[in-house]
Amino acid sequence: MARILIIDDDPQIRDVLRIALKQAGFSTREAGDGPEGLAKALNGQDDLIVLDIGLPGMDGLELCRRLRAEKDTPVIFLTARDDEVDRIVGLELGGDDYVAKPFSPRELVARVRAVLKRSQGQAGANGMLRRGLLEIDPMRHLCRFDGRDVALTQREMGLLVHLMARPGNVYSKAQLSDAVYGPVIHVSDRTLDSHLRNLRAKLADAGAGGAIETVHGVGVRMGPCTRA
Structure with a gap:
């Protein structure tokens, strides 16, 4: 069972994500701000992180930058629909994908599965x-x-x-x-x-x-x- 860390300051969004991911067969844990999220990301063994960009204490972009200095856990960013610059910067910092708010839980689960499949060492057409x-x-x-x-x-x-x-x-x-x-x-x-x-x-x-x-x-x- 893949383990997903949800980092978002909105309890309602965390609830939606937790329910959707658990129904899809994933285990989850949560953090409500940047410092707590970074600590859990660095100290845990998560298979993927769903990371909101607009976090209190430390935004998601800075959290990803610090995370990438130590770990390569896949990251899916949650962004506001109009934040194109944040999406681009997030991908450049090492994010694997992004989902714009408001989002469909079904889409989010599909993105999680796709990123996990890419990150889990699946052999490509050339066998690598x-x-x-x-x-x-x-x-x-x-x-x-x-x-x-x-x-x-x-x-x-x-x-x-x-x-x-x-x-x-x-x-x-x-x-x-x-x-x-x-x-x-x-x-x-x-x-x-x-x-x-x-x-x-x-x-x-x-x-x-x-x-x-x-x-x-x-x-x-x-x-x-x-x-x-």
């Missing part, structure tokens, strides 16, 4: 997988972070491809082992840990120290893939 500054081409066995090549073994590439395909998911060691080695091949936790450790070290050397996150007691997942 991208997340943040990280891109991989499984067919050509190529991996690059911020334009820098990262040399991976076959097993390391297999692990990364599986994690990139659904970056919001947390995978246990057993799930990763089945996906990369196959269910009929027994691989010890020590072997899998070794491959993960080497993969993390190579990504860290390239500048992506937080690309693979540990969820203690559960497993691992893709991180924001920005510069550490």
